[in-house]
Amino acid sequence: xxxxxxxxxxxxxxxxxxxxxxxxxxxxxxxxxxxxxxxxxxxxxxxxxxxxxxxxxxxxxxxxxxxxxxxxxxxxxxxxxxxxxxxxxxxxxxxxxxxxxxxxxxxxxxxxxxxxxxxxxxxxxxxxxxxxxxxxxxxxxxxxxxxxxxxxxxxxxxxxxxxxxxx
Numbered sequence: 001x002x003x004x005x006x007x008x009x010x011x012x013x014x015x016x017x018x019x020x021x022x023x024x025x026x027x028x029x030x031x032x033x034x035x036x037x038x039x040x041x042x043x044x045x046x047x048x049x050x051x052x053x054x055x056x057x058x059x060x061x062x063x064x065x066x067x068x069x070x071x072x073x074x075x076x077x078x079x080x081x082x083x084x085x086x087x088x089x090x091x092x093x094x095x096x097x098x099x100x101x102x103x104x105x106x107x108x109x110x111x112x113x114x115x116x117x118x119x120x121x122x123x124x125x126x127x128x129x130x131x132x133x134x135x136x137x138x139x140x141x142x143x144x145x146x147x148x149x150x151x152x153x154x155x156x157x158x159x160x161x162x163x164x165x166x167x
Contacts, residue, residue: 003091003102007109007120040094053084056092060099062130103128108141111157112149121160135165 001020005013024034045052058064092102107128110121125138138161146154 002094003097003105004109006087006091007106008113037096040096043093045093049085049089050081052093053086053088053090056088057084060092060103060127060131062127099131100128100133103131103133104137104141107138107157108145111142111145111160112153114150114153115156118156118160121157122164125161125164129164135161 001013001017004016008016027034043052092099097105103124106124107121110117110124128138129135139158142154142157142161145157
Protein backbone atom coordinates (compact mmCIF):
# COMPACT_ATOMS: atom_id res chain seq x y z
CA UNK A 1 0.00 0.00 0.00
CA UNK A 2 2.84 2.38 0.78
CA UNK A 3 4.34 1.72 -2.65
CA UNK A 4 1.09 2.15 -4.58
CA UNK A 5 0.30 5.79 -3.79
CA UNK A 6 3.20 6.99 -5.93
CA UNK A 7 1.55 5.46 -8.99
CA UNK A 8 -2.18 5.81 -8.39
CA UNK A 9 -2.35 8.76 -5.98
CA UNK A 10 -3.19 9.10 -2.30
CA UNK A 11 -7.00 8.92 -2.65
CA UNK A 12 -6.91 5.62 -4.53
CA UNK A 13 -4.19 4.16 -2.29
CA UNK A 14 -6.08 5.17 0.87
CA UNK A 15 -9.30 3.71 -0.56
CA UNK A 16 -7.40 0.50 -1.28
CA UNK A 17 -6.15 0.44 2.32
CA UNK A 18 -9.70 0.96 3.60
CA UNK A 19 -10.89 -1.92 1.41
CA UNK A 20 -8.08 -4.14 2.69
CA UNK A 21 -8.99 -3.39 6.31
CA UNK A 22 -12.67 -4.16 5.60
CA UNK A 23 -11.77 -7.48 3.98
CA UNK A 24 -9.45 -8.41 6.84
CA UNK A 25 -12.14 -7.50 9.40
CA UNK A 26 -14.67 -9.62 7.52
CA UNK A 27 -12.27 -12.56 7.40
CA UNK A 28 -11.50 -12.17 11.11
CA UNK A 29 -15.23 -12.20 11.92
CA UNK A 30 -15.45 -15.53 10.05
CA UNK A 31 -12.61 -16.96 12.17
CA UNK A 32 -9.99 -16.71 9.43
CA UNK A 33 -6.60 -15.71 10.77
CA UNK A 34 -4.32 -13.85 8.37
CA UNK A 35 -0.62 -13.44 9.00
CA UNK A 36 0.52 -9.85 9.07
CA UNK A 37 3.54 -9.05 6.94
CA UNK A 38 6.81 -8.20 8.58
CA UNK A 39 8.08 -4.70 9.12
CA UNK A 40 10.74 -3.38 6.78
CA UNK A 41 14.29 -3.85 8.00
CA UNK A 42 16.06 -0.75 9.27
CA UNK A 43 18.16 1.03 6.65
CA UNK A 44 21.81 0.70 7.61
CA UNK A 45 23.34 2.29 4.51
CA UNK A 46 24.84 5.57 5.73
CA UNK A 47 25.03 7.26 2.33
CA UNK A 48 22.57 10.07 1.63
CA UNK A 49 19.06 9.22 0.44
CA UNK A 50 19.92 10.87 -2.86
CA UNK A 51 22.95 8.58 -3.41
CA UNK A 52 21.00 5.47 -2.39
CA UNK A 53 18.04 6.40 -4.59
CA UNK A 54 20.31 7.21 -7.54
CA UNK A 55 21.98 3.81 -7.25
CA UNK A 56 18.69 1.93 -6.87
CA UNK A 57 17.31 3.68 -9.96
CA UNK A 58 20.43 2.76 -11.92
CA UNK A 59 20.21 -0.85 -10.74
CA UNK A 60 16.55 -1.43 -11.55
CA UNK A 61 16.57 0.47 -14.84
CA UNK A 62 19.88 -0.91 -16.05
CA UNK A 63 21.07 2.61 -16.90
CA UNK A 64 22.78 5.36 -14.93
CA UNK A 65 20.21 7.45 -13.04
CA UNK A 66 20.51 10.64 -15.05
CA UNK A 67 17.33 12.38 -14.06
CA UNK A 68 18.87 15.78 -14.77
CA UNK A 69 18.42 15.24 -18.52
CA UNK A 70 14.96 13.72 -18.15
CA UNK A 71 11.62 15.45 -18.62
CA UNK A 72 10.76 14.24 -15.10
CA UNK A 73 13.26 16.67 -13.60
CA UNK A 74 11.99 19.74 -15.39
CA UNK A 75 10.98 22.46 -14.78
CA UNK A 76 12.63 22.39 -11.34
CA UNK A 77 15.82 20.68 -10.19
CA UNK A 78 14.07 19.82 -6.92
CA UNK A 79 12.21 17.06 -8.77
CA UNK A 80 15.51 15.21 -9.08
CA UNK A 81 15.79 14.99 -5.30
CA UNK A 82 12.14 14.09 -4.78
CA UNK A 83 12.27 11.21 -7.24
CA UNK A 84 15.58 9.79 -6.12
CA UNK A 85 15.30 10.38 -2.38
CA UNK A 86 11.66 9.57 -1.80
CA UNK A 87 10.57 7.20 -4.53
CA UNK A 88 13.74 5.21 -5.04
CA UNK A 89 15.36 5.46 -1.60
CA UNK A 90 12.45 5.60 0.84
CA UNK A 91 10.05 3.34 -1.08
CA UNK A 92 12.13 1.00 -3.24
CA UNK A 93 14.73 0.52 -0.51
CA UNK A 94 12.16 -1.00 1.84
CA UNK A 95 12.76 -4.74 1.75
CA UNK A 96 9.19 -5.94 2.26
CA UNK A 97 8.94 -6.46 -1.51
CA UNK A 98 11.57 -7.45 -4.04
CA UNK A 99 12.20 -5.19 -7.01
CA UNK A 100 10.35 -7.69 -9.21
CA UNK A 101 7.33 -7.71 -6.88
CA UNK A 102 7.33 -3.90 -6.78
CA UNK A 103 7.42 -3.69 -10.57
CA UNK A 104 4.63 -6.23 -11.00
CA UNK A 105 2.49 -4.16 -8.64
CA UNK A 106 3.50 -0.94 -10.39
CA UNK A 107 2.69 -2.32 -13.85
CA UNK A 108 -0.69 -3.51 -12.57
CA UNK A 109 -1.50 -0.10 -11.10
CA UNK A 110 -0.39 1.90 -14.13
CA UNK A 111 -2.03 -0.43 -16.66
CA UNK A 112 -5.29 -0.23 -14.69
CA UNK A 113 -5.33 3.54 -15.19
CA UNK A 114 -5.91 3.06 -18.93
CA UNK A 115 -4.94 5.49 -21.67
CA UNK A 116 -2.58 8.40 -21.21
CA UNK A 117 0.07 6.65 -19.12
CA UNK A 118 1.79 4.65 -21.86
CA UNK A 119 5.27 6.18 -21.37
CA UNK A 120 5.23 5.27 -17.66
CA UNK A 121 3.79 1.83 -18.41
CA UNK A 122 6.49 1.15 -21.00
CA UNK A 123 9.18 2.36 -18.61
CA UNK A 124 7.99 0.16 -15.76
CA UNK A 125 7.49 -2.85 -18.00
CA UNK A 126 11.10 -2.35 -19.12
CA UNK A 127 12.26 -2.14 -15.51
CA UNK A 128 10.21 -5.26 -14.69
CA UNK A 129 11.96 -7.17 -17.47
CA UNK A 130 15.33 -5.84 -16.25
CA UNK A 131 14.73 -7.12 -12.69
CA UNK A 132 13.74 -10.61 -13.82
CA UNK A 133 10.01 -10.48 -14.56
CA UNK A 134 9.23 -12.47 -17.70
CA UNK A 135 7.02 -11.36 -20.59
CA UNK A 136 4.62 -14.17 -19.66
CA UNK A 137 4.35 -12.84 -16.11
CA UNK A 138 3.50 -9.39 -17.49
CA UNK A 139 0.90 -10.98 -19.77
CA UNK A 140 -0.51 -12.71 -16.68
CA UNK A 141 -0.90 -9.35 -14.92
CA UNK A 142 -2.68 -7.99 -18.00
CA UNK A 143 -5.01 -11.02 -18.01
CA UNK A 144 -5.96 -10.23 -14.40
CA UNK A 145 -6.53 -6.59 -15.38
CA UNK A 146 -8.78 -7.69 -18.25
CA UNK A 147 -10.82 -9.88 -15.91
CA UNK A 148 -11.11 -7.39 -13.04
CA UNK A 149 -10.70 -3.91 -14.52
CA UNK A 150 -11.55 -4.03 -18.22
CA UNK A 151 -10.59 -5.17 -21.66
CA UNK A 152 -9.56 -1.73 -22.95
CA UNK A 153 -7.05 -1.28 -20.11
CA UNK A 154 -5.61 -4.75 -20.74
CA UNK A 155 -5.47 -4.20 -24.50
CA UNK A 156 -3.64 -0.92 -23.98
CA UNK A 157 -1.13 -2.74 -21.76
CA UNK A 158 -0.71 -5.53 -24.31
CA UNK A 159 0.01 -2.99 -27.02
CA UNK A 160 2.64 -1.29 -24.86
CA UNK A 161 4.24 -4.65 -24.00
CA UNK A 162 4.32 -5.75 -27.64
CA UNK A 163 5.95 -2.46 -28.68
CA UNK A 164 8.52 -2.83 -25.90
CA UNK A 165 9.36 -6.42 -26.85
CA UNK A 166 9.73 -5.47 -30.53
CA UNK A 167 12.12 -2.59 -29.80
